[in-house]
Amino acid sequence: MPAPQRVSQEALVAAIRRIAEDDGIDAVTMSSVASAVGVRTPSLYKRAADRHGLLRLAAEDAARELVTEMSSEPFAPGEGPAGRLRRMAHALRAFAARAPRVSGLLFAAPSAAAAPSPEAGEPLLRPLLDVISAAASGDPLPAARTFTAWIYGFCTMEQAGAFRLGGDVDEAFEYGLDVLLDAIARPRA
Template identity: 45%
Template sequence: MPTPTRITPESLHAAAAEILERDGRDGLTMQAVATALGVRAPSLYKHVRDREHLVRTVADGVARELGDRVDAAVAATTDAPSAARAIAAAARRFAHERPNGYALVFGPLPESERADRAALDRASAAVMEVARRLAGEEHALDAARTLTAWMHGFTAMELAGAFRLGGDLDRAWEFGMEHLLVGLSGGSAVPGR
């Protein structure tokens, strides 16, 4: 008799994340993950309660991965404007590489499927710190929300193919980023460019 496959949190997440990117959130089912892992669906219930918990588990992992990428991008910078650019660029790259995973972090989901608060807080820690450095303590949350909303709006429109007037999207991204940074830093000149 063959030895049953041992399911680990890592193997479960890897299989689920691959299915999510290939088949979308609707295709992320207990049966699909079980098949990918070479087990029967009831075996997964030792690791996740139900499909909602499966989606939430994947969302947690995606939020942590995005946070790791943002942290790595910020670590290579020396000033707040460069860090803000690096954060936005890392999130944009992630969205293009993992659009369905990105949607688990930024898209509308039932509360039961959203990444947990700790994963989201961890993913946004660098954004908050950079916003604090750009706009000051009093305006840090507002600045973080503005930066995130601009980055997400641009990226979501880009992924949806909504920019149909032509032109260079990378140039538009840079233009928006530069003007946003001037605004967030109180209208002062923005170093790093």
């Protein structure tokens, strides 16, 4: 009997992400991924306990990719917190456009086991909390949640083609972002 084929972590994650983007999150199963990488299903249990474990691999890869993208350009000298948050928002929107289904795992995974681990999510959350702390007084968590919820919601609606009233969607994104950044910077009463 021939030796079982070995699959690199990169090839495994690429297959999971491809299935998720092409066929949907529900199509990511142990058997579909095994078939995509050319191994028998039982061999995947060395890498993940179940399909949610496979989804976590994709979510953590997406988190790393987004962190890299958000930090690829250094902040400009004199660029304030609003400028940094604007860049983060644009990076997230661009990522969501490229990987709409996998990006959803970052914010709306089907279970905690399918979401990025706290260790994988922290490099995404920490810079956001730091920049919001510089922009607003008090606990940055409510503002960070509002910021990410608005961007994720906007991107989800954009991907679904839900903006059907005409007008420029890019302009609407900038308007919403301006309003949100103004609200974050405004002292709380």
